[in-house]
Amino acid sequence: MRNLFLFLFLSIFISCKEDLLPKPKAYLSLNYPEKVYENLKFKRPYSFKVSKNATVINDKNNWLTIKYPKLKASIxxxxxxxxxxIKELLTEAEKLVFKHTAKAEQIIPKDFVNKEKRVFGSIYEITGNAASHIQFHVTDSTKNFIKGSLYFYAKPNYDSILPAVNYVKEDILRLVETLEWKE
Structure with missing residues (x-):
């Protein structure tokens, strides 16, 4: 019995050398390239500045796809x-935004007006696990109408892709702010 007591005492004494502490919470550290913009290189009825970190793909009918290969995203x-x-185009654009209400937690609209350049529109930020996290439309209300949508090529998990959404959101805001219509 004495040996058993001595063995238990020594094993407890020897095994407790360090205090165990819980691991701190880990936070994802993402580094994105510095923002550098250039003018759109394709001839269109519009022009705007686009990120040099994106690849712009020329589509028919004056459409474009702006790809972010490292983020697995596109506008x-x-x-x-x-x-x-114009009423039909606006209704169609808003229908596409509100198709996401089933999965969205919140849809936050922001209007954009630049009277000098005749650029009027709205940007919709869609929170939650929706297919598209930002949608926008801009028009001069008489000749031109553009609609844009941000998509990620991954299963929607809003918390995980939020940093990437915010990174591309800056590019979308820059696009809308620098948009000009060609006469």
Whole structure:
């Protein structure tokens, strides 16, 4: 019995050399390239500044795809001429935004107006596990209409992709702010 007591005492004494502490919470550390913009290189009825870190793909009908290969994301830009159908174009754009209400936690609209350049529109930030996290449309209300959507090529997990959404959101804001219509 004495040996058993001595053995237990020594094993407890020897095994407790260091205090065990819980591991601190880990935070994802993402580094994104510095923002550098250039003018859109394709001839379109519009122009804007686009990130040099993105690849711009020329599509038919004055459409574009702005790809972010490292983020597995793209901004799909569609262009439509306005032919006395501005109300229809706006309704269609808003329908596409509100298709995401089933998965979205919140849809936050922000209006954009630049009277000098005749650029009017809205940007919608969609929170939650929706397919698209930012959608926007801009128009001069008489001749031109652009709609854009941000997509990630991954299963929607908003918390995980939020830093990437915020990174691309800056590029979308820059796009809208620098948009000009060609006459």
């Amino acid at each position: 799909d830009i569609t262009y439509r001429p306005v032919n006395n159908n």
